[in-house]
Amino acid sequence: xxxxxxxxxxxxxxxxxxxxxxxxxxxxxxxxxxxxxxxxxxxxxxxxxxxxxxxxxxxxxxxxxxxxxxxxxxxxxxxxxxxxxxxxxxxxxxxxxxxxxxxxxxxxxxxxxxxxxxxxxxxxxxxxxxxxxxxxxxxxxxxxxxxxxxxxxxxxxxxxxxxxxxxxxxxxxxxxxxxxxxxxxxxxxxxxxxxxxxxxxxxxxxxxxxxxxxxxxxxxxxxxxxxxxxxxxxxxxxxxxxxxxxxxxxxxxxxxxxxxxxxxxxxxxxxxxxxxxxxxxxxxxxxxxxxxxxxxxxxxxxxxxxxxxxxxxxxxxxxxxxxxxxxx
Amino acid sequence: xxxxxxxxxxxxxxxxxxxxxxxxxxxxxxxxxxxxxxxxxxxxxxxxxxxxxxxxxxxxxxxxxxxxxxxxxxxxxxxxxxxxxxxxxxxxxxxxxxxxxxxxxxxxxxxxxxxxxxxxxxxxxxxxxxxxxxxxxxxxxxxxxxxxxxxxxxxxxxxxxxxxxxxxxxxxxxxxxxxxxxxxxxxxxxxxxxxxxxxxxxxxxxxxxxxxxxxxxxxxxxxxxxxxxxxxxxxxxxxxxxxxxxxxxx
Numbered sequence: 023x024x025x026x027x028x029x030x031x032x033x034x035x036x037x038x039x040x041x042x043x044x045x046x047x048x049x050x051x052x053x054x055x056x057x058x059x060x061x062x063x064x065x066x067x068x069x070x071x072x073x074x075x076x077x078x079x080x081x082x083x084x085x086x087x088x089x090x091x092x093x094x095x096x097x098x099x100x101x102x103x104x105x106x107x108x109x110x111x112x113x114x115x116x117x118x119x120x121x122x123x124x125x126x127x128x129x130x131x132x133x134x135x136x137x138x139x140x141x142x143x144x145x146x147x148x149x150x151x152x153x154x155x156x157x158x159x160x161x162x163x164x165x166x167x168x169x170x171x172x173x174x175x176x177x178x179x180x181x182x183x184x185x186x187x188x189x190x191x192x193x194x195x196x197x198x199x200x201x202x203x204x205x206x207x208x209x210x211x212x213x214x215x216x217x218x219x220x221x222x223x224x225x226x227x228x229x230x231x232x233x234x235x236x237x238x239x240x241x242x243x244x245x246x247x248x249x250x251x252x253x254x255x256x257x258x259x260x261x262x263x264x265x266x267x268x269x270x271x272x273x274x275x276x277x278x279x280x281x282x283x284x285x286x287x288x289x290x291x292x293x294x295x296x297x298x299x300x301x302x303x304x305x306x307x308x309x310x311x312x313x314x315x316x317x318x319x320x321x322x323x324x325x326x327x328x329x330x331x332x333x334x335x336x337x338x339x340x341x342x343x344x345x346x347x348x349x350x
Numbered sequence: 351x352x353x354x355x356x357x358x359x360x361x362x363x364x365x366x367x368x369x370x371x372x373x374x375x376x377x378x379x380x381x382x383x384x385x386x387x388x389x390x391x392x393x394x395x396x397x398x399x400x401x402x403x404x405x406x407x408x409x410x411x412x413x414x415x416x417x418x419x420x421x422x423x424x425x426x427x428x429x430x431x432x433x434x435x436x437x438x439x440x441x442x443x444x445x446x447x448x449x450x451x452x453x454x455x456x457x458x459x460x461x462x463x464x465x466x467x468x469x470x471x472x473x474x475x476x477x478x479x480x481x482x483x484x485x486x487x488x489x490x491x492x493x494x495x496x497x498x499x500x501x502x503x504x505x506x507x508x509x510x511x512x513x514x515x516x517x518x519x520x521x522x523x524x525x526x527x528x529x530x531x532x533x534x535x536x537x538x539x540x541x542x543x544x545x546x547x548x549x550x551x552x553x554x555x556x557x558x559x560x561x562x563x564x565x566x567x568x569x570x571x572x573x574x575x576x577x578x579x580x581x582x583x584x585x586x587x588x589x590x591x592x593x594x595x596x597x598x599x600x
Contacts, residue, residue: 207464207465210464210465210467211464211465213467213468213469214461214463214464214465214466214467214468215452215456215457215461215462215466215468215471216456216461216462216463216464217464218445218449218452218456218468219453219456219457222442222445222453224444225442225443225444225445226440226441228436228440229440229441229509230457231423231424231425232424232425232428232433232434232440232510233425233428233453233454233457233458233513234425234426234428234429234457234458234513235425235457236425
């Protein structure tokens with residue numbers, strides 16, 4: 023973590039002009055189904071993934087890296103699949119709530135154990151939990167479908183059965199609403215007393231203890247939030263893809279989340295979404311046009327970011343914007 | 351007879367073959383500034399660590415306002431009214447001076463609203479006043495990592511005072527700062543403690559500081575209190591001059 027800077031603790035709101043730019047970005051996202059309908063699904067995947075990356079970002083604010091957070095992404099997705107299979111005609115919001123609560127509950131159970139550790143031990147323990155769950159999904163194929171996973175039928179929306187296009191459109195706008203709402207909540211949480219106490223784990227747990235706060239409890243509060251965010255992302259991804267497989271919790275998925283978080287700007291909520299969008303575009307088009315070397319290109323890109331722009335893409339973006347503002 | 355604010359009874363702690371506390375029994379009355387002096391390795395910091403819950407004694411007990419706090423973790427002892435300032439200031443280095451105090455106030459008041467900015471909490475004015483008390487109001491918005499050691503020391507103490515303690519344990523409040531700044535820091539500190547009505551126990555190596563600012567002095571040697579009295583009684587004692595000071599102070 024030493025080479026990557028996390029965004030400074032929230033000390034106030036962003037400049038109004040910058041906020042306007044972000045609003046314009048959201049409006050642009052909302053226009054995608056009309057301007058570039060062939061990108062709709064791609065952006066939907068990026069937004070789902072972005073929510074999970076925000077979960078990883080939360081932990082980065084406390085100076086901790088989880089290499090197993092796909093666990094909560096996958097748990098939520100599988101809960102959604104099981105609920106859909108066992109309750110025919112289940113509503114989308116029902117599985118969204120069930121999946122998110124399931125991820126949060128799993129976050130509590132795993133969190134009670136892992137919040138006792140820091141640094142590499144924290145990261146690897148998370149990885150261990152995710153790989154245990156991956157093994158369960160692979161081996162208990164009579165329940166989980168094994169490597170083939172489980173197909174999800176299309177859920178109803180507030181009792182209405184939507185056609186494929188209408189459902190995908192609904193899912194897309196729901197993803198935008200969740201990204202804006204949960205992104206806003208997370209930024210507010212970072213700036214709140216409880217969020218600030220959580221972030222002090224990064225710099226001084228001794229003082230935290232001598233303020234009368236249990237560092238483990240503070241860590242658990244952030245861990246629960248991060249698990250729930252991953253859970254929301256998992257449900258969105260599962261319903262968008264229509265299938266859940268053990269690949270959802272595979273370690274590469276967890277590493278991808280960390281990769282995107284660092285790429286976007288470690289510790290930045292907006293950076294997480296920006297990173298997820300750029301990552302999905304690069305991944306999709308680079309794999310189409312650059313064959314087997316696209317991972318190498320992404321790796322080289324990340325190296326450049328770490329070495330020359332430790333604030334990530336969001337750092338570059340905000341610096342360029344500030345410079346432009348300064349010269350205008 | 352009034353109950354002591356802090357009392358230790360037969361405290362014992364050993365690290366391997368070294369006895370850092372050897373049946374230490376000590377009573378600290380409210381409203382006093384007690385200095386602890388002694389040679390390096392005498393067990394002064396260990397005593398503070400035991401009283402604040404960081405390490406647990408092998409035997410004996412610690413009582414604060416009559417309550418046995420021996421086995422409580424530091425965070426529980428803090429809520430009873432015992433705060434701690436450190437030899438190396440323990441601050442949140444990525445936050446500003448004011449934010450360090452606001453975080454302390456948030457912890458003290460148990461603020462949990464996830465949607466309310468820490469900067470908007472009711473205690474903001476109180477924390478600015480506290481920074482003013484320790485002469486650091488002008489650096490309120492500067493990130494801690496940019497501040498001088500003297501400023502960090504004072505902010506570390508202000509963070510402890512933000513918890514509204516009744517007893518403040520300080521480990522070498524003037525170490526690491528220029529000699530010319532030591533008196534200034536102690537003047538500010540003693541005034542702030544008096545204003546906040548806080549009793550203090552501080553470990554100190556500078557005998558002129560002890561003589562000027564302590565109400566009482568306890569001399570530590572080989573894990574126990576060798577002598578206790580007023581600064582003039584203690585600092586002029588031949589054993590203290592021989593074992594601790596090494597030379598007579600002017």
